[in-house]
Amino acid sequence: MTLTQEAIEYPFDPVYQLELDPRYADLRKAGGPVRVRLPYGGEGWLAVTHADNRTVLSDPRFSRAATIGRDIPRVMPDIRSTLFDDDPVLIDMDPPEHTRLRGLVAKAFTSRRVADLRPRAEQLADRLVDELTAGAQPGNLVESFAVPLPLLVICEMLGVPPAEQAAFRAWISAAPPVSGMSEAEMRAARGMLEGFMQRLIDSRRAAPGDDLISALIAARDEGDRLSERELVVLALTLFVAGYETAADQIGNIVFALLTHPEHFAALKADRSLLPGAIEELLRFIPLGASSGFPRMATEDVELSGRRIAAGEVVFAQADSANRDETVFDRPDELDFRRTPNPHLGFLHGPHHCLGAQLARMELSVALTVLMDRLPGLRLAVPASEVPFRVGRLTRGVEALPVTW
Amino acid sequence: MTDGKDTGGRNGRWRVRVDRRVCIGSGFCYGSAASHFRPDGIKSRPVRPVAEPTELLLLVADGCPVGAITLRDQLTGALVAPVQEHADD
Numbered sequence: 001m002t003l004t005q006e007a008i009e010y011p012f013d014p015v016y017q018l019e020l021d022p023r024y025a026d027l028r029k030a031g032g033p034v035r036v037r038l039p040y041g042g043e044g045w046l047a048v049t050h051a052d053n054r055t056v057l058s059d060p061r062f063s064r065a066a067t068i069g070r071d072i073p074r075v076m077p078d079i080r081s082t083l084f085d086d087d088p089v090l091i092d093m094d095p096p097e098h099t100r101l102r103g104l105v106a107k108a109f110t111s112r113r114v115a116d117l118r119p120r121a122e123q124l125a126d127r128l129v130d131e132l133t134a135g136a137q138p139g140n141l142v143e144s145f146a147v148p149l150p151l152l153v154i155c156e157m158l159g160v161p162p163a164e165q166a167a168f169r170a171w172i173s174a175a176p177p178v179s180g181m182s183e184a185e186m187r188a189a190r191g192m193l194e195g196f197m198q199r200l201i202d203s204r205r206a207a208p209g210d211d212l213i214s215a216l217i218a219a220r221d222e223g224d225r226l227s228e229r230e231l232v233v234l235a236l237t238l239f240v241a242g243y244e245t246a247a248d249q250i251g252n253i254v255f256a257l258l259t260h261p262e263h264f265a266a267l268k269a270d271r272s273l274l275p276g277a278i279e280e281l282l283r284f285i286p287l288g289a290s291s292g293f294p295r296m297a298t299e300d301v302e303l304s305g306r307r308i309a310a311g312e313v314v315f316a317q318a319d320s321a322n323r324d325e326t327v328f329d330r331p332d333e334l335d336f337r338r339t340p341n342p343h344l345g346f347l348h349g350p351h352h353c354l355g356a357q358l359a360r361m362e363l364s365v366a367l368t369v370l371m372d373r374l375p376g377l378r379l380a381v382p383a384s385e386v387p388f389r390v391g392r393l394t395r396g397v398e399a400l401p402v403t404w
Numbered sequence: 405m406t407d408g409k410d411t412g413g414r415n416g417r418w419r420v421r422v423d424r425r426v427c428i429g430s431g432f433c434y435g436s437a438a439s440h441f442r443p444d445g446i447k448s449r450p451v452r453p454v455a456e457p458t459e460l461l462l463l464v465a466d467g468c469p470v471g472a473i474t475l476r477d478q479l480t481g482a483l484v485a486p487v488q489e490h491a492d493d
Contacts, residue, residue, distance in 0.1 A: 057431065058431040058434055058435035058443070059435075059438075060435070095435070095436040095437065095460075096437075098436070099436045099460060099463045099464060099467065100463060102463075102467060103467055106463075106467035106469075107467075110469065111469070111471055112471065342429055342446040346430070348430065348431040348435070349432065349434075349436075350435040350436040351435075352431055352432045352435070356469050357469055357470065
């Protein structure tokens with residue numbers, strides 16, 4: 001092992017559709033974190049193995065909060081404070097502050113609460129398929145199904161009235177990719193969204209309901225556990241995080257099934273495979289598309305034989321971890337019977353996806369309704385012509401032309 | 405109970421349990437409260453079976469994405485977390 005390792009340029013260029021850059025497999029062979037040089041802010045480390053990713057994402061010596069406002073290795077030129085100016089969002093915080101804030105909303109996202117939401121999600125999915133099949137073929141499954149389903153579900157959870165849901169949906173579908181926006185455009189878009197959320201909070205405060213926004217308002221107004229600004233930022237975080245990644249994964253998963261027809265046929269023939277299929281697709285699909293949210297070592301840490309010095313930054317790479325051949329047998333193959341399947345598709349540690357159980361339910365509902373209602377679902381164009389979005393935090397099908 | 409005698413003047417301590425049949429190894433607990441939980445293979449386990457009541461421990465137990473963590477009053481056995489919100493299940 002060499003003590004000084006030459007840094008490689010990172011991040012890698014975007015790859016085709018749902019492929020994973022083959023360089024990760026080579027990097028994993030070295031067995032430890034890899035020295036990387038980012039476009040701005042110099043060098044850091046990249047965790048590529050399953051074990052190192054779990055450590056970086058869960059060991060309290062690796063801090064999210066310590067990175068905020070620092071000249072750390074990064075993709076964009078400006079040193080970002082946080083996503084919402086100087087107000088920390090959940091992903092920028094460490095325990096126990098993070099635990100306190102997340103605790104206010106965590107109960108709304110547990111397995112049991114999510115199970116209560118399932119019948120409503122099924123109704124919404126059915127309605128979307130009604131609307132899709134009422135239109136001409138081919139239809140666009142992303143616009144007609146993958147995007148609106150999680151959006152409608154999070155709107156229900158947050159208590160967004162139906163009239164406002166339509167407006168918000170229109171606004172979202174018109175929104176340009178985040179990284180393609182100028183600072184001024186991002187500020188304007190954020191301002192609109194914040195105004196929307198503030199009006200929603202005001203209306204829920206006047207007429208509380210059995211929804212998450214009303215519960216958060218109660219925590220603010222009665223418990224004094226949130227500032228008004230924290231309330232707006234937290235509600236916005238849930239709103240944005242609550243649909244986009246789920247929408248991307250619904251589209252990605254349907255695309256993966258349509259391009260793995262033997263697997264799709266096996267699933268249709270034996271629905272008991274569905275939970276395992278969802279976990280396997282979450283493992284197999286490289287959802288992360290960016291080098292966001294690095295961690296900073298708060299003291300010297302030894303990670304798989306390499307010393308991460310205090311103040312150095314480590315990037316997690318869950319997509320690489322999910323193909324770690326020391327954890328997953330034949331990692332580049334889809335296997336709906338894979339067990340156990342300790343994938344990091346929802347990441348790991350304190351920031352393990354708050355909406356993981358909600359996402360699992362939505363994916364299960366989406367696939368069940370599609371298989372029930374559209375058994376002949378197929379791509380309307382060659383798979384190679386299906387466009388994918390670039391420049392977002394997550395990877396996703398841009399449009400999915402289908403017939404049924 | 406191996407620690408049944410260790411209650412003198414310490415009423416109200418919590419018995420901490422991770423149900424390994426339910427645990428999905430999200431790492432939420434040991435990532436949020438490393439003094440209370442630690443990784444064990446691809447799952448999690450309590451560092452100690454009985455702990456002093458703290459807000460952090462309560463938040464972490466309530467925040468487990470699959471409800472695998474239970475906290476019970478060591479003496480009475482009463483469930484402290486997760487908070488039961490639905491009487492019908």
